Amino acid sequence: MKKLLPAALAATLFAVLPAAHADTLKMACNISGAMKPYCEHVKQRFESETPHKLEFIEMPAASDEKLALYQQIFAAKDGGAVDVLSVDVIWVGLLDKHLYDLTDKVKDLEPAFFPNNWKNNVVNGRVKAVPGQLDAGMLYYRKDLLEKYKEQPPKTWEEMARIATKIQKAERDAGLKNMWGLVFQGKAYEGLSCDVLEWVASYNGGTFVDPAGNVTVNNPKAAKALNTAASWVGTIAPKGVMGYQEEESRAVFQNGDAVFMRNWPYAYLLTQDKSSPVKGKVGVAPIPMGGEDGQHAATLGGWQWAVSAYSKNPEAGAKLVRILSDAETQKRAFLLLGIPPARMESYQDAEVQAKAPYLAEFKDVFANAVPRPSTPTRSQFPKVSKAVFNAGYDVLSGRATGEQAVADLEDKLKRIKGREWK
Structure with a gap:
């Protein structure tokens, strides 16, 4: 005959079980500065659309200092330091072996982005990052x-x-x-x-x-x-x-x-x-x-979203990248921070056009950007x-x-x- 668990212990275990499948991810986002409302928007969406929690880590403002910190984290293969990170367009090849292979998680997104920007993030046929914001001369x-x-x-x-x-x-x-x-x-x-x-x-x-x-x-x-x-x-x-x-x-x-x-x-x-x-x-x-x-x-310039190869939950990281790179979040980044979106459809968005009619002039520039x-x-x-x-x-x-x-x-x-x- 099977023994039944004491009611109090059973209740505790069942309460804990759902949380066992949830993780707290860490994302590079400087919430102490002007990016705070954007970071909070991403957190709200991620936590409402997945069972996971999201925390933010502050990164240096200077790109060379940011790269040095990433390289230090990757050298230690630290899976607890950062899960999702923003990388400069010129870092994808440099950091290739430290970035999670996103190909199967995001390949359906390719048509949404400017072709040269997407290709820049493909190393040896594998997608290592998704465009987050654009820059071009x-x-x-x-x-x-x-x-x-x-x-x-x-x-x-x-x-x-x-x-x-x-x-x-x-x-x-x-x-x-x-x-x-x-x-x-x-x-x-x-x-x-x-x-x-x-x-x-x-x-x-x-x-x-x-x-x-x-x-x-x-x-x-x-x-x-x-x-x-x-x-x-x-x-x-x-x-x-x-x-x-x-x-x-x-x-x-x-x-x-x-x-x-x-x-x-x-x-x-x-x-x-x-x-x-x-x-x-x-x-x-x-x-x-x-x-x-x-x-x-x-x-071509700009920043991309990538997942650390050492993340303990890269699949959840990939879900966060999809949220970061979708039309809603990229529009929010522009409206809050003036960051030019990487998705082509954003340039036809009525709210974006109302706030910045000049962006229509930028679209042709971005379309011809050379990596x-x-x-x-x-x-x-x-x-x-x-x-x-x-x-x-x-x-x-x-x-x-x-x-x-x-x-x-x-x-x-x-x-x-x-x-x-x-």
Whole structure:
């Protein structure tokens, strides 16, 4: 005859059983700052749609510090530190072996996202992250000045240079001695790698390393792109551009001292601040093509959602990623924080359009965004990027021609690669 459990013990066990299937996941979200309402929205949805709980961990604001912390956690294979994390678009290849394979959990989502953004997160055919927010290079221009001089936004770099030269001269002749035609990021750092990629890809010169891992930079179109950019320095762009990052470029443009600016989407709202001298005078266009046979090629940026390979409940992590990347959550991120959504459908959303009509202009830019070769070059991408921005800087400063730079860069990249990208 079976013995029955005492009623009190049985009640306790049955009360505990459902919780045995629930976990508390940890997600990287800085709830102490401006992201608090967004984090709380995600928590409410996750806890109402799954049996699990959600906690948040604070991450450093600086991306390099965030990466260093992730690498420390992964080196220890710490499954309790973080389950779901945001990763920079250039970290997916670098962190590949530490990220859970999401392929079977999210492959149905692919059609919802811009193709190049989705492909960036695929390593050796496996999906390692899902797009969370978008960033891409774009050309800002002074609408009032182009209208004044009866010009349209340039389609090619050659048109941009012609218009910049014309307006710069006319405005200086009118007494605005500080007027320049163009500002961009010319300092030797990752931002210059982004600019160089846009120049080279826009002339159909490739992306330095192709998706299969082949070094492709040594070609005439890449050389022409670099020579073209070098011709701007000291003519339509100040020589000081060699020390500019994003904020230095924005300061000059927003002060009203440049016709064109290459920068990221974040700059738009700042140019429209009530204290901005160019409020209401700024337009946005895709990165120009390299000649009539070139292409619009904006460098892809942004952040992705991934699950730690060491998570104790990666399936629950995958469910959270689906919530983070769905239309509702991405719209909420935009409405609360101004973060450009990664899902294409968001750009047709009535609430999004009402809050930011300018986003419609961004959609074409995002659609043509070109990934940096971080996925094929994996953990060696930081060395690749350094080689690229140093080559670009050498050409801009006149220390090398475009032809010399791409030949030298080919040698350097092949040495970095060795037998294969690791």
